[in-house]
Amino acid sequence: MAFKISRAFLAAAFLGASAFTASAADYKPENPECIAPANPGGGWDFTCRQVGKSLQDLGLIDTTMQVVNLAGGGGGVAYAAVINKRNDDNDLIVAASSATATRLAQGAFPGNTMDQVRWLAAVGADYGVIAVAADSPVNTLTELLDQIKNDPTSVSVAGGSAVGGWDHLKVLIAANAYGIEDVRKVKYIAFDGGGEAVTQLLAGSVQAFTGDISEAKGFVDSGDIKVIAVLSPDRLPGEFSKFPTAKEQGVDAVGANWRGFYAPGNMSDDAYEAWVSKIGELYASDQWKETMAANGLAPLDLQGAEFQEFVSNSVAQIQSISREIGIIK
């Protein structure tokens, strides 16, 4: 391993010396590959494919980004595989999101920590929403939380992640901020994905939905559900600006499902910088702004060291919430 690293360093040094403008962005991945740590069709898969397509459209990579689906363990299989087998691969990036941070925080990737990989950059954030059916008597977040406070058994909240997952934590963050003492009493029903959870809200099986704004968008447009709170610091831009934030209703809760990438822990600095700047360029492009707008992604402009720090903060935050509600000890 040590030999390989030093060889990579030598090669990098040689390349750097041979080029007059020794900019890191000169590194061009020959076989760019993106691991989506889930089956095709999910958010990570979408992140890989969309970013791969846009990078190629913008001419930032020469060949098509190969997307590999390495499902299992809620991303844990891919995480372990990258650390154990691909640790010095310069052409590899891996899709990640708040779910990755949540699992890292809760120790759900046995034996792995967030320091074992290099965090590259974010490509946007999907702010959490809490919604009810259009014909529900509830109109504001405080009304819903009051109901939960008075009789936790009367409100079932549906979400697309497992218990302890990010959709669940978002409700708990809101409930906690509202002063509900024992948040474990909040009745959360886990479904297989946000789509199924919304369907059950429409069917009337549950009273509220917690998920991402992109999952709710189509149903808001059609007037089937109403969003009673967005868990963002300020109102979102564009057509989403009509949704009230939790903050302005006096519930100080923010929950963003960020989407981004990490890279193998021993990726060379040159390659790392190159990927960071490529994704940064992508992020700044008009094409990506359109993609974000179409999918309800809100801005989250973090690259390189800043992103690394952001992830580490969110891991710490999730750890403390999870401990509070007793998911981890």
Next chain:
Amino acid sequence: METLNSLADGFVIALTWQNLLLALLGCFLGTIMGALPGLGPSNGVAILIPLAFTLGLGATPSLILLTSVYYGAMYGGRISSILLNIPGDEPAMMTCLDGYPMAQQGRAGEALSLSGIASFVGAFIATWGLILLAPQLVKIALLFGPAEYFALFTLAFATLGGVASTNQAKTAFAAAIGIGLAMVGVDTQTGVPRFTFGEVHLYDGIDFLVAIVGLFALSEVFIFLENKHGSSDAAGKKVVIGRLMPSWAVLKQCTPTMLRTSFLGFLAGVLPGAGASLGSFISYSMEKRLVDKEGTFGKGDPRGVAAPEAGNNAAAGGALVPMLALGVPGSGTTAVLLAVLLSLNITPGPLLFSQQPDVVWGLIAALFIANFMLLALNIPMIGIFTRVLLVPPRILMPIVAMVSFVGIYGISGSSFDLQVMIAFGVAGWVLRKLDVPLVPVILGTLLGNAMENNLRRAITIDNGDWFALIDSPLSLTLWAIAITGFLLPIIIGKVFKRRMKMSRDQESSTTD
């Protein structure tokens, strides 16, 4: 009439040379992917997404290519079921039950063309259903809450008895093994890993495809190794290909079956929590209950081939209803298609039909085109497919083993899955020795998880009140069907068997 006009517009969009070629390519690749064990429709579609992007295709042509692959794979899955007794994908599992016995009786060509026709009928009816009923059908999906889904899954298990074996106890045992295997993985209702032994690969549970390929394909190889070391009796069995097309009498006999099961399969496809596997399974077991008077199902009855094939292809069409109209995938493949739609900046959902009619109707027209193409492509190729049977087992079996390993490794790229597959292969061999049917094991694994989750969701929503399960007219109806389906064969079966025995005794006494 507005619908028909929209459909005509759809055909105008779809009928260009480029789109027709794409559909042909998709159908061809899809059929092959479906036939290879391990590669199912969802992988097939996922593999071709980069192709669609690289070719720089627009929204409609991409969708045409990918849905042709989807329909093609649903067609192709039956080929290996019939010829090798190895399902090409999950929904094709039920086709093994009668398809393989038919092939052994020298009716492989007939089984293949019949199943091709059944697939066509199922997909054709489902596409019409999609056109005429999509907006209304969404309401059916909304009738199903957790309690109703639980009743539906119970119905599937209640009618399981005798589907795959004459011994009910063994069937129940096999189903229990399957449900037990479904427990492995992180429990979504509590977030706690169960039976994972700290192995991160097991957190998401056992992959059905790994289980299927192990249980069916590898155990087949093991049985071969055990029986035919060397080449002593490998050439002993004479292979007959027989006629390639079913006779009119057979077709006529199967027509009501195909129509009924297309309808059932379509409904199962529409429900986001059910899917094509449940569709083909319910189709088969219902049809067995309805028309199997002589006990020929499972022994090479053509209707047993037509039923699951019409059912699962109709379910494939049905699954597009919630995907397009709700943005909720009804199966793994529609989840992939949904991701494609999103990356093409199309937001599926209640407004898709009014906001982007050209995409929807272009897609529907493409489904029709793909369907006709598949029929035209499949029937002449049956002669080629059946040649597989002429390949001596000593050559065929190593190929089966190789395809299994490559296919499973290709899904996730991890050698852990290969080990699990081998374990399943050994388990399958043992179960076969004990004459325990394998189909209920897979069904248990496939449906057990969803069944458990829905039970617990229903109970949690109603704060631990078990009466929640029989709270709506729909769930009551489903329970009634489930209970009748379970009890009726036990009661009637005995009477029936006694009568059969009596009449047989009389017959034999007269002939003597």
